[in-house]
Amino acid sequence: MNISENIKKYKAELPEGVKLVAISKTKPKSDILEAYEAGQRIFGENKIQEMTDKWEDLPKDIEWHMVGHVQRNKVKYMAPYVGLIHAVDSLKLLKEINKQAKKNERSIKCLLQIKIAEEDSKFGISADEAEEILKSEAYAKMENTEIIGLMGMATFTDDEKQVKSEFDYLKKVFDGFAEKYPAIKELSMGMSGDYKIAVKSGSTMVRIGSSIFGERNYN
Numbered sequence: 001m002n003i004s005e006n007i008k009k010y011k012a013e014l015p016e017g018v019k020l021v022a023i024s025k026t027k028p029k030s031d032i033l034e035a036y037e038a039g040q041r042i043f044g045e046n047k048i049q050e051m052t053d054k055w056e057d058l059p060k061d062i063e064w065h066m067v068g069h070v071q072r073n074k075v076k077y078m079a080p081y082v083g084l085i086h087a088v089d090s091l092k093l094l095k096e097i098n099k100q101a102k103k104n105e106r107s108i109k110c111l112l113q114i115k116i117a118e119e120d121s122k123f124g125i126s127a128d129e130a131e132e133i134l135k136s137e138a139y140a141k142m143e144n145t146e147i148i149g150l151m152g153m154a155t156f157t158d159d160e161k162q163v164k165s166e167f168d169y170l171k172k173v174f175d176g177f178a179e180k181y182p183a184i185k186e187l188s189m190g191m192s193g194d195y196k197i198a199v200k201s202g203s204t205m206v207r208i209g210s211s212i213f214g215e216r217n218y219n
């Protein structure tokens with residue numbers, strides 16, 4: 001893998017207004033630095049401890065995104081620095097994020113994860129549940145967290161029609177929310193295998209891992 005060339009390729013290919021989140025989970029800091037030197041500044045991880053360890057050692061102008069499922073008791077470790085939390089799926093979690101952000105005298109941006117895939121294994125809430133959170137009094141009172149958009153993961157399948165219909169559905173939900181809630185601006189959808197479809201469906205943020213850094217080795 002030539003990480004630097006891959007970064008340049010995506011930067012050139014992605015339309016303006018679509019941000020590249022380089023998903024560096026399981027990859028060494030040296031790989032992240034290589035991407036950084038090619039101009040990449042937004043990196044995504046799915047484990048809070050791993051992200052914090054990387055944050056400590058790497059350049060401080062990196063924007064760190066948490067793209068994985070978040071356990072409430074670990075929010076405190078990333079609260080001092082996290083740039084965006086992609087997978088918020090409950091008011092309870094949002095409350096904890098707000099509390100920890102306040103302790104750090106900052107505001108933390110979040111996305112609500114909407115379940116669009118067929119698989120049971122994917123996290124997320126329904127569009128109705130997301131709207132319940134957005135219009136709740138509890139959220140209105142939170143001063144240190146802001147929901148700026150939605151995130152979704154399509155079914156893992158070769159059936160492009162199905163993937164497209166899932167992304168199109170999420171875009172429709174996103175457009176409906178954006179009309180009512182002016183803070184809603186970002187739509188995080190698309191990974192290595194399906195980002196082209198996601199971009200066509202209106203993604204503003206793609207999360208690309210393996211086709212930048214190579215296959216992950218979990219052992």
Ligand SMILES: *Cc1c(COP(=O)(O)O)cnc(C)c1O
Pocket residue numbers: 023025046067068191192193207208209210211
């Ligand atoms: C790992 C991961 C990605 C990147 O997946 P690739 O297929 O390697 O591009 C994107 N989003 C989330 C939530 C992930 O956990």
